[in-house]
Amino acid sequence: MPFVRFVGFSVVRAWQGFWRNAMMSLAATATVILMLVLLASLFIVISGLNAGLEFIESKVAVTARLEDNLTEQRVERLIDEVEAMAGVATVDYVSPEEAMDRLEASYREIGRVLDLGDADSPITLFASLEISLTDPDASADVSAALSENGAVERVLTKQAEYDTLLGIINVIRTVGIVGVGLVGLTVLFMIINTIRIAVYSRANEIEIMRLVGASDSFIRWPFILEGILCGLIGAVVTIFLVAAVWDPIQPAMVQVFQMPTAVSTRFLTTLSLLLLAVGLGVGAIGSWISVRSYLVTVR
C-alpha cells in the first residue's frame, strides 16, 4: 500500500505540474514530437531501403544471355557446369519464347502493347540462364566464369544496383542518425530546462517537503514523471500522426521499396514501440538529470 500511495501521489503531482507550467511543458512536448516524427521517417525510409536491398538479393543475382543456336545438349551441359559452381543456389533456363511472354506481360502491366514490328521478320529474344546465389558475394566469381564460356553471349548482374542501393542506405542512415541525434540533444536540453523551471517555481514547496521529512523519492519522482509525461504525450501524438498518414504511405512502400513487411501490422507495432521507448527514455533522462543536479545542491 505505501508504494501504491507513493505512485498515486507522484502521478497526480506530475499531472498537476505539467499543466501548472503548461506553456513550457507543451513546448517541450512539441520538440519531442518533432524528434519522433524525424525518427519515424528515418525508420520508415531505412526499413524500406533495407527491404529493397533484400528484394534485390532475393531476385536473380546473375543472368547469362546465351548465344543463338545452341543445341539442347550444350545448354544442359552448361546448366550442369553452372550448378556445380560455388555459391550457386538455382539455375533456371528461360527460352526465347518465355522471355517474349514476360516482355509482353510487363508491357500489359503498364497498359501498353508491345509492337513486334514487321511480321515477316519477327523479333526474337535471347535464351538465358537465371542464376540465383546462396551468397551475393559469389556474384563476381560466377560472372567471371560465365564470361569466359563460349556458350554465353553476355553476363548481366544486379551487383551494380545492389552496391548503389547499399551506398544510398549508408548515407541516409548516417545523415538520419546524426540528424535525429542532434534533435534528440535539443529535446533533452528542452526537457532539462522545462523541469528545472518547474523545480525552481516550486522551490518553496520542495523546501517544505524536505523540512517535514519527505524522502528524496517523494520529491524527485513527480518531476521525473512530469518529464516522462512530456515524452509519453509526444510519443502518443506521433504514433497517431504516423497512423493517420499510414494508408497513403503503405502502398508507396510496397511499390517503391518492394517491401512486403510494410503491409503487416507488426511493422507499425515495432515503429510505435520504438517511438514510445525513445519518447519515454528522453523524457526520463532529461528530467532525471535536471532534478538530480538540483536536489544534490540543496540537500
Next chain:
Amino acid sequence: MTSLLRRRHRAEPTDAPVISMVDVGMTYPNGKVALADVNVSIPPGDFVFLVGPSGAGKSTFIRLLIREQLPTHGQVRVAGRDLLRMRRGQVPGLRRRIGIVFQDFRLLPNKTVAENVAFALDVTGAPGATIRRRVPQLLSLVGLQDHAHHLPTQLSGGEQQRTAIARALVHDPAILIADEPTGNLDPVTSWEIIQLLIQINQLGTTVLMATHNQEIVNAMRRRVLALEGGHLMRDEAAAAYEREY
C-alpha cells in the same frame, strides 16, 4: 488533548538529552566562523530560548540540528541520533522527529489551512485515513478548526503561524524548533503564539525557540542559550535577556 501528541520518543531513556552538541564548530568555506566549540545538552521536555544578535550563529545552530548542514568538527545528536554518522536516506526520518516553524510561516499560498497541514502528511506517504483523522485534531489543538477552508491570504499573521505550528506537529515530533516565530507579529498575537508553544511543551514536546524578543524571554524565565559571534556566551536556567543592540 494529550492524546493528540502521541510521544514516539517515550521509548528513549528519559534522562538522555534530546539535543546534544559536543565541541561543535562550524566554519564556512570563506573562513567565517559561525559556531565555535559549542557544548549544549537539552533534556526532553525542556523549553529553551536561543538568543543573540544577528550573525551570532542562531541560524547555523538550527541548521545543524535539522541536518541542513554538518559541523566542521564536534558531535551533534538529536533525538538519539548521531547526525554525522547519519546516511542521506535517514535524514527524512530525523526531520519527522523535529517540527520547525519560521518567522515567515512558509505556507503554500494556493492551499487552504487544512491542505497546508495535510500536505506534510501527504508528502511523507501517510494513508488518507490518517490524514483525515489527524488534520482536524491538529487544527483543533491550534484553535483553527473554523478556518480549515481558508487560504493563508485570508488569515491574520497569528493564524498563519498557528497553521505553521499545526503543520510542524503532524508527525508528533520530539522537538519543536521555532525560528523567530513572533518576529512578524504584534505583541498581543505574539503572546498567543507563546501560550500555544507553552501548551505544546506541557504535552511533552521539547521546544527550542530562537528569538530577539526580550520582553517574552524575560517574562517567561526559562532556560536561555545566548550566542554571540558563534560562541555560547551564556547557558542559564530561568534566565533573563537584555538586548544590547
